[in-house]
Amino acid sequence: MALSVKPKLCKGCGICVYFCPKSVLDLDDMGKIYVKDPDKCVVCGQCELRCPDYAVKVTKEEDAGRDTK
Known part of the structure; x- marks a missing residue:
């Protein structure tokens, strides 16, 4: 997870x-x-969706070592 402002x-x-x-x-x-x-x-x-100034960014990062099979 990454939250940046x-x-x-x-x-x-x-x-x-x-x-x-x-x-x-x-x-x-x-x-x-x-x-x-x-x-x-x-x-x-919710913060990113509602920010009218695009001052908040939320990204969900996948676990790098997770098996996806």
Whole structure:
């Protein structure tokens, strides 16, 4: 799982923070997005889907050593 944010794109609306079910995201003192605790992210993608500024990106990574047969 990879959660990344681009604070420069964030306008501080807080929509991603509101819709995050695990409170992984927050806004800093400047009103920019940041990740509080990436280990709590459940990769639901709600933050990315709702961000009007494209400041949040969620990707699910497959286990490299997993057998796919």
